[in-house]
Amino acid sequence: xxxxxxxxxxLLRALVAEADRPASVxxxxxxxxxxxxxxxxxxxxxxxxxxxxxxRLDAARLGLGVTVFLGVKLAAKGRASLEDFERAVTSIRExxxxxxxxxxxxxxxxxxxxxxxxFERVLRRRIMTLPGVGxxxxxxxxxxxxxxGPI
Amino acid sequence: MLDDADRHLLRLLQADPTLAAPDLxxxxxxxxxxxxxxxxxxxxxGIVQGQExxxxxxxxxxxxxxxxxxxxxxxxPRAFDxxxxxxxxxxxxxxxxxxxxRVDVRLSLVARDLRHYQExxxxxxxxxxxxxxxxxxxxxxxxxxxxxxxx
Numbered sequence: 174x175x176x177x178x179x180x181x182x183x184l185l186r187a188l189v190a191e192a193d194r195p196a197s198v199x200x201x202x203x204x205x206x207x208x209x210x211x212x213x214x215x216x217x218x219x220x221x222x223x224x225x226x227x228x229r230l231d232a233a234r235l236g237l238g239v240t241v242f243l244g245v246k247l248a249a250k251g252r253a254s255l256e257d258f259e260r261a262v263t264s265i266r267e268x269x270x271x272x273x274x275x276x277x278x279x280x281x282x283x284x285x286x287x288x289x290x291x292f293e294r295v296l297r298r299r300i301m302t303l304p305g306v307g308x309x310x311x312x313x314x315x316x317x318x319x320x321x322g323p324i
Numbered sequence: 325m326l327d328d329a330d331r332h333l334l335r336l337l338q339a340d341p342t343l344a345a346p347d348l349x350x351x352x353x354x355x356x357x358x359x360x361x362x363x364x365x366x367x368x369x370g371i372v373q374g375q376e377x378x379x380x381x382x383x384x385x386x387x388x389x390x391x392x393x394x395x396x397x398x399x400x401p402r403a404f405d406x407x408x409x410x411x412x413x414x415x416x417x418x419x420x421x422x423x424x425x426r427v428d429v430r431l432s433l434v435a436r437d438l439r440h441y442q443e444x445x446x447x448x449x450x451x452x453x454x455x456x457x458x459x460x461x462x463x464x465x466x467x468x469x470x471x472x473x474x475x
C-alpha cells in the first residue's frame with residue numbers, strides 16, 4: 174500500500190478541490206518545483222489514489238433540476254437476475270450511479286431529471302419496467318456537500 | 325441557452341475531463357479557437373464549475389464504504405444545523421446529503437476495515453446530536469459511478 178507524506182496529502186486535497194490547475198501553480202502552493210509536483214501527481218495516479226477526474230457541472234443550469242436517490246429491492250434473486258438488472262439499469266441515461274449494497278435494499282441509484290414530472294416518467298417507463306424490480310423507495314435530494322475525507 | 329455544439333463539448337469533457345484543447349477541438353469538429361471561446365462562455369455562465377480529482381479509497385487502505393441513512397428528531401428546531409455541523413467534524417465522512425422523504429440525511433463514510441468502522445460508528449456517529457433513527461447500507465460493489473449528466 175502506498176504511504177503518503179504531508180506534501181502528498183496537501184496535494185491531494187488541492188486536487189480534490191480543483192483538479193485543473195497546472196503543476197507549476199500547485200508546486201508554488203506547496204513549495205515544490207514543477208517537475209517534482211508532476212512526479213508526485215503521476216505516482217498518486219499510478220497507485221490508484223487518484224482514481225480519475227470528474228467534470229463539475231451545474232445540473233440545475235443545464236435544466237436538470239431534480240436528483241432522486243432510489244433504493245431498489247429485487248423481487249427475484251439469483252445470479253442471472255442481478256446481471257440482467259445491472260445491465261439494464263446502467264444503460265439508462267438518467268441513472269448516474271448504481272451501487273450494489275447490503276442492507277435494507279439491494280441497489281442504490283442516483284437519478285437526475287428535469288423536474289418531478291420528468292422523474293415520474295423515468296420511474297414509470299424505465300425503472301419500474303427493469304427486470305426483477307420489487308420494491309422502491311425514493312428520496313429527493315435537497316442539498317449535497319463533499320468533504321475531503323481522511324487524507 | 326446551449327446549442328448542440330455546446331452539448332457535444334460537454335459530453336466529450338464529461339467522458340474525459342483531461343482531454344487537451346487540440347484533441348477536444350478535433351473530436352468536436354471545431355477550431356481550437358472556437359472551442360476555447362465556447363468553454364470560456366460555459367465557465368462564465370457557471371455551467372462548467374471546474375473539475376475535481378476522485379480519490380480511490382481502496383488504494384489508501386480504506387476497504388469499507390458505508391452509507392448511513394439517518395432520521396433526525398425534528399421536535400428540536402436546530403436539529404438539522406447542529407447535526408450537520410457535528411457530522412462535518414467526523415474525518416471519515418466524505419459526503420453529506422439532505423433529503424425530502426423518509427430519510428432526512430445521508431452520510432457516506434469510509435473505514436479501513438470492519439473493526440475501524442465499528443469504532444467510528446460507536447465513538448463518532450452514535451454520539452452525533454438529535455439522532456432519531458439510523459440504518460446502514462454497506463457498499464458491496466459500485467456498478468456505475470461516472471455521474472455523467474444526460475446531455
